[in-house]
Amino acid sequence: MKLNKRAVGQRLADFRREQQLSMATVAETVGVAGKGTVNDWEKGRSLPSRERLTALAKLYQVSPDYLRYGPFNDYAFEILKTDGMNSSEFNVLLWEYVDLTTTNPGILSGDVFNQATPDTKAIDAHINGAITQILPSLPQPDTHTYPDTQVVIQQACDAFRERIQLIRRTFTGKYNRIVRLLDNVDLYEKLGDDPDLRAYLDAMTATTGGYAVDRAYQQKMNLLLTNFHQQLNSLNDAYHHALMTQANQTKTNDVSASR
Template identity: 55%
Template sequence: MQIDKQQVGKRIHQLRTTAGLSMAALASAVGLAGKSTINDWEKGRTLASTERMTKLAVFFKVSTNYLLYGNLTEYVTTIFQKNGLNHSEFNVLLWEYVDLTTTNPNVLSSDVFSPTAHTEQAQSNQTKIATALIAPTINHAIQQIVPAVVQHYQDTTVTYPEPDEIIQAGCYVFRQRIQIIRRTFTGKYNRIVRLLDNVDLYEKLQPDDDFKAYLNQTTTPKEDSRNGFSLDEKYQRQMNQLMTKFHQQLNEINAAYQAELAATEGRQPDSATDN
């Protein structure tokens, strides 16, 4: 994984200031002639050599892993955020997990990903909305599996696992969680809601010449007022009313569940998950 020199510098700075050392004192401790190199490290301009990094780790009684990547939790989180989203299996499992756990109707709304934004400004606004809605959801999902992965590797003190190994561990945890969540009320509720959301209830109910011609060609005689289009429209409206009512009732059940769940936990219902 690429090393972030700025973050390495911040960790060195924090360790030095916590220890109450000046740059000059730290430079002397790791065998440097002056403080300018320490300053360059802390500003993220340069990265200490392997030899100097080892001396810093020994001096501060931390691992070189920590200096380079932060603690194991930070390391795992960074890999999931930077590498995981580009990994096909991890990405699929992440979104399945989100699909099962979030009840916010805006997160997976097709409007967020709508290709109808033709102007540059519209596309920019759409990207900002998507980022504002989706990034926190992704980060929240990732944070749910980080502790389990960290616990698995908590005895690793010499070398942190390679990113690919971390990603595979994340996939394993996601798969386990998904199997369980699919059996819960929230998992089943969200699966039903997504199915309903995938049906555009009001598509093609307005007059459309091609649509009418397609339906009417199956009806004879043409003079019959109950032609194919009229019949289709009649029953589509009945179906839409039924599905809309079902959706509303389902949301009421979920709201009651969320309220009772919050009460048992001594908190207010999460507005982000209420419909």
């Protein structure tokens, strides 16, 4: 992953100020000629060599990779948002996860991608949200070295896969899958006068009334599915209300117990 010189410099400056060290002291400790070099590092004009970065990490009591990339979760997020999106396995699992955790049909149908000016904010919000949710599941490095790009991507794929298997068994996972199926059916497509459909249906049913019968039963089916969708939405609202009621009750019990 490409290093962000400005971000590295900011971390170096923050650590130095936290420890109340002068640039001259840092320069002397890590073995460079003067504070100008340290200033260049902190301004993001240049990067310390591997040897100097190791010395700085020892001085500030952090790992060299922390100085390079910041906290591990920031490092992993950047990898997944860039290199991860170029991995077919990661992409499939990420969007399956989004499919199970959102009821936004515009995102999952691809409409936002096909627009002349794609809604990149909406797309990024779903990608960022999904990645952020699985970051705590990634193994935190127990050494001073962060895992490489491919390892992080594979760990994220494993985390998505495990989370997906769990979510598919929840009420919300099943609800979102059913809603997606309903959204994929255009209930009202061509219910108006359609000569081509009329000719096809009348020929297939060997009666001039085939089109009328088909249209009448499509209307019945639409009503049935519309009522089901409304009932399903009401059930989802009740589910979330029950969760909130339970959370409030738990909070009340905790307050009472602490008195």
